[in-house]
Amino acid sequence: MSDPKMIKEIMDTVTIPVMAKARIGHFVECQVRPFPHLLFPLPLPPNPATLTNPLPHQILEALGVDYIDESEVLTPADAIHHVSKHPFRIPFVCGCRGLGEALRRIAEGAAMIRTKGEAGTGDVIEAVRHMRTVNTEIARAKNMSEEELRVYAKDLQVDYVLLKETAKLGRLPVVNFAAGGVATPADAALMMQLGCDGVFVGSGIFKSGDAAKRAKAIVQAVTHFNDHKVLMEVSMDLGEAMVGINCGTMAEEERLAKRGW
């Protein structure tokens, strides 16, 4: 989680919704307004200080942030569990590398899914790999009999009912974004054509030569992802792209996508 003061300043500056990151499993960073019985299993001691000072656990939700990204980009806080997201009023987005992770996160209460990709690299190969994996696994599930689906649910370590619903829909039952390595308008359109519902871009914009221009171009590319003329126009004269890191040369322990269980 970033400094809440900075998050607050961003919220005060823009009229659009604001998403903040929390560490994997770090439910205290997330808690804005969970159900009281989950927060306080015991009656609170009558401490006057807690009445006047903001409670330490009411952080992102107390800020009034609009969405939380339980993100592998930050150091995980829990090596086994993700945040149980159902008690929160705020919608969560979580990363996935395939259908198994996606459906486990949805079962935990994630309202949105994104590919993990490999954040901070400007190399789209991992995002493409993860999106293609999700698509392939859903296509496989679509053609399965009930018996096969039960075995597949066991293999993927996911809830059978959720897998059956996904197979019936032919897509994830929640919106699915692309993230992790998108750096050009063409990357964004590529992910949209692979079936994503939207695109997250961070360093691809902010580490490029002309962030404002590139941001506008990527937004246009997402809306007009099938319009080759628009894609060509917005790709012109964007200045320096971010200095990329080739995912192929990264050591295993440097990869962020491995975080999450």
Next chain:
Amino acid sequence: MTVTSPATSPATCITVGVLALQGAFSEHVQLLRAAAANTSSAPTFRFMEVRTPEQLQQCDGLIIPGGESTTMSLVAARSNILGPLREFVKVKRRPTWGTCAGLILLAESANRTKKGGQDLIGGLDVRVNRNHFGRQTESFQANLHLPFLESTKETSKNDPYRCVFIRAPVVEKILPSNKALGIQEGENERADTVVAPSKTPVDELAKQELEREVEIMATLSTNAEPLQENQKHAHAGAEDIIAVRQGNVFGCSFHPELTDDARIHVWWLGEVVKAVERRQQFELAHRTK
């Protein structure tokens, strides 16, 4: 082979577009298909996602979906479709429906905008208050009786409708029906308020549609159960206006597209058919003069 002139036969195929720049356009298209399956055989409908002026030109009616209104407005301007949208709604006065962000864009005046504001399309003589109930965490659902619904095969029109309010606007004020057809004077002098530019209707029928009074189609009681814990909700009156219509332009605060209930879409498609028939009769009368 006989060729019937389109102006002499009743509408046989009506094209309805959904503005697909951002937001819940896919969900609207799905509900439109469900609604069309509930209507009688003629006319047939064609539904399309609209991202360009050329696509908009093919449409007899348009839905502007829920989403994020600032984003939608910026993308519309950059995609050179903001002008054609104003032409569609305010010059040709074609049937248009805005949900949530769509209602904001169709308002003649909107407040709580920040630096630079946002460009409105206009078409409804109302002032909307953006994010009236607060941020994402203050979002809620309410089962409401909407008097204008049509029945579907699954649900009677008398059953309550699940209204989903996400960072929703409300109609804060009904403005005078703008007979002079200019911008809403007085509104542009308010701080933090943006107004839509004025446009001249293309012909007498468009002018008549534009001059209709604003009708309140639905309200939400501020005593409604989902609002009782909402501390940010300013209780201005006993009721918040959550759906309005002015001639053939309709707007609502909530997201019918996030339910699987097609009853509003069935009703609205009926209104589109009527509007298309009015225009055909007008053009026929005009041609025979």
